[in-house]
Amino acid sequence: MPITVDGRSASGTAPAPAATLVIFGAGGDLTRRLLVPSLYNLAGSGLLDPGFAVIGVDHSMSSTERWRRDLGAAMQSFTRDPAAEFHAERIDARAWRWVEQRLDYLQGDFESPALYEGLERRLKGSVLFYLATGERFFAGIVERLAAAGLLQEQEGAFRRVVIEKPFGHDLASSRALNRQLLAAGRDGQFFRIDHFLGKDTVQSILALRFANRLYESVWSRRHIDHVQITAAETVGVEARGRFYEGTGALRDMVPNHLFQLFCMTAMEPPATFDAASVRKEKENLLKALRPVQPEKAVRGQYGAGMGKPAYRQEKGVAATSRTETFAALELEIDNPRWAGVPFFLRTGKRLAARHTEITVCFKLPEAKLFRGAAGQALQPDRLRLLLDPVRGVRTDFAVKRPGPGMRPGTVATGFDYDDFFHEPANVGYETLIYDALVGDAALFQSAGGIEAGWAAVEPLLQAWSDGEPEIYPAGSAGPAGADRLIRQTGRNWLELAA
Ligand code: BG6
Numbered sequence: 070m071p072i073t074v075d076g077r078s079a080s081g082t083a084p085a086p087a088a089t090l091v092i093f094g095a096g097g098d099l100t101r102r103l104l105v106p107s108l109y110n111l112a113g114s115g116l117l118d119p120g121f122a123v124i125g126v127d128h129s130m131s132s133t134e135r136w137r138r139d140l141g142a143a144m145q146s147f148t149r150d151p152a153a154e155f156h157a158e159r160i161d162a163r164a165w166r167w168v169e170q171r172l173d174y175l176q177g178d179f180e181s182p183a184l185y186e187g188l189e190r191r192l193k194g195s196v197l198f199y200l201a202t203g204e205r206f207f208a209g210i211v212e213r214l215a216a217a218g219l220l221q222e223q224e225g226a227f228r229r230v231v232i233e234k235p236f237g238h239d240l241a242s243s244r245a246l247n248r249q250l251l252a253a254g255r256d257g258q259f260f261r262i263d264h265f266l267g268k269d270t271v272q273s274i275l276a277l278r279f280a281n282r283l284y285e286s287v288w289s290r291r292h293i294d295h296v297q298i299t300a301a302e303t304v305g306v307e308a309r310g311r312f313y314e315g316t317g318a319l320r321d322m323v324p325n326h327l328f329q330l331f332c333m334t335a336m337e338p339p340a341t342f343d344a345a346s347v348r349k350e351k352e353n354l355l356k357a358l359r360p361v362q363p364e365k366a367v368r369g370q371y372g373a374g375m376g377k378p379a380y381r382q383e384k385g386v387a388a389t390s391r392t393e394t395f396a397a398l399e400l401e402i403d404n405p406r407w408a409g410v411p412f413f414l415r416t417g418k419r420l421a422a423r424h425t426e427i428t429v430c431f432k433l434p435e436a437k438l439f440r441g442a443a444g445q446a447l448q449p450d451r452l453r454l455l456l457d458p459v460r461g462v463r464t465d466f467a468v469k470r471p472g473p474g475m476r477p478g479t480v481a482t483g484f485d486y487d488d489f490f491h492e493p494a495n496v497g498y499e500t501l502i503y504d505a506l507v508g509d510a511a512l513f514q515s516a517g518g519i520e521a522g523w524a525a526v527e528p529l530l531q532a533w534s535d536g537e538p539e540i541y542p543a544g545s546a547g548p549a550g551a552d553r554l555i556r557q558t559g560r561n562w563l564e565l566a567a
Contacts, residue, residue, distance in 0.1 A: 095201075102496075106154070112167045212249065215253035260510060288406075328522045
C-alpha cells in the first residue's frame with residue numbers, strides 16, 4: 070500500500086467521510102494488535118478524512134499521552150515480531166504521526182452514566198462506536214449510548230455501532246441481543262463484525278465465482294462431489310482459557326467464521342454486491358441447512374504434546390473440562406443447487422499446521438473413457454482456495470502421462486497472491502472499518518443470518534453439553550472420530566498443508 074497521507078487514496082477509492090471512532094476496550098488486545106494497525110494502514114493509503122478522530126475508552130487509569138506512547142511502542146514491536154498480524158519492516162513516521170495526533174483517551178466505567186455524559190459533551194457529527202469489549206458489556210453499552218441520545222442521527226451525520234463476536238452463545242441469546250439492539254436504534258446502525266470477512270482471500274471467493282466463466286458454470290451438485298472447509302490452528306488457547314472454557318471450538322468458530330466461508334462458497338449469486346442482496350442470499354442458504362445432528366459431528370480436545378500442556382492443564386481450564394477444542398461436522402443443504410452434496414467442516418487448536426482452506430472436490434467425468442488401471446488412476450479434480458497463511462488458489466487436474474498409452478496423472482497449477490499483487494497484506498480490519506465508516510454493510514452479518522447459523526448448530530450445542538470429547542494428540546490432524554465421520558461417506562480429509 071503506497072503511503073500518500075495527502076487526503077487522496079492511491080487506489081482512487083474515496084476517503085471515508087469525517088467521523089470520530091470511539092473504541093470501547095481501548096486498552097485491550099484487539100485495539101492494540103488489530104484496530105490501531107488497521108487505522109495506520111488506512112491512513113497510509115489516504116482512506117481516512119483529515120477530520121477523522123479516535124476516542125479510546127477504557128476503565129484503567131491512563132492518559133492520552135500514555136495511550137499514544139504505548140500504542141506507538143506496540144507498533145514498533147510488531148516490526149520485530151514475525152508472529153504479529155501486522156507485518157511491516159518499519160513504521161512510516163508520517164503515517165503514524167497522522168494517526169497518533171488523532172488519538173484521545175477517555176477513562177471511564179462502561180456501566181456508569183458519567184462516561185456517557187462525558188462522551189456526549191465531546192461528540193459532534195458522525196460517530197462510529199466500536200465495541201471491542203467482552204460480550205457481557207454489549208447490550209449495556211448500546212442501551213446507555215441510546216439513553217444518552219448518542220445514537221440519534223442528525224441530518225448528514227451517522228451514528229453506528231460495530232459489535233464484535235461472540236454475538237450470543239446460542240439461538241435464544243442471539244435473539245435477545247438483537248432485540249436489545251433494536252430497542253436502542255435502527256438495524257442499519259448496527260454492524261455485526263466477523264473478521265474472516267475482512268480477509269482479502271475470503272472476499273475474493275465472490276470474484277472467483279462470479280468474475281469467471283470457468284467456475285460458476287460447474288458450481289453445483291451436477292459437478293461437485295463434496296466440499297471441505299478447514300480452519301486449523303497450531304496455537305492452543307493461550308491466555309484465553311477462562312473465556313474458552315465457556316465457549317469451545319464449535320461456538321468460537323463454526324456458526325460465525327466457518328459458516329461465513331460456507332456462505333461465500335455456496336450462496337446463490339446476489340443480484341448485486343450491495344448489502345441487502347448479499348446478506349439475503351447468505352441468509353437463504355443458512356436457512357436451507359438441516360440442523361446438524363450429533364451423529365453428523367465429532368468433537369475433540371487436545372492432549373499434551375509438542376512440549377506443551379494438555380488443554381486440561383492450561384491456565385483457567387478445569388482439570389476435568391469437557392470443552393471441545395476441535396469440531397468437525399457434515400452440513401446437508403436442502404436446496405436445488407446443493408442437495409446431496411455434503412460440506413465437511415473442521416476446525417481445531419494445536420493441530421499439525423496453521424491452515425485455512427476451502428477445497429471443492431469435483432466428481433469424476435460421467436463418461437468412463439478411462440478403464441481398467443487407467444480408470445483407477447484417475448483422481449477427481451480439485452479446486453483449492455488457500456485462505457491463510459498461504460494465500461492463493463490451486464487446481465489439481467489430470468493430464469496424460471508422457472510416454473506410450475493413455476494413462477492419466479494428476480498435476481497441480483497454482484497462483485499465490487504475493488506473486489501477483491504487491492500491496493502489503495493488511496491485518497484484515499481495514500476494509501471492515503472503512504466499510505463501516507462509509508455505511509456499507511455487505512461484509513457484516515445480518516441478524517437473520519446469525520440466528521440461522523445458531524439454529525443450524527443448536528442440536529449440537531444441546532448434545533455436547535453432556536458427554537466427553539475425544540482426546541487427540543497435539544500436533545495431529547484431530548481425533549480419529551473426524552476421520553470416521555468423513556470415511557463413512559466414502560471420502561477422506563485432505564492433508565493439512567498447502
Ligand atoms: C477468533 C477466535 O475469532 O478467530 C480464535 O476467537 C481464533 O479462537 C481466531 O484463534 C482465528 O482467526 P485467524 O484470523 O487468526 O484465523
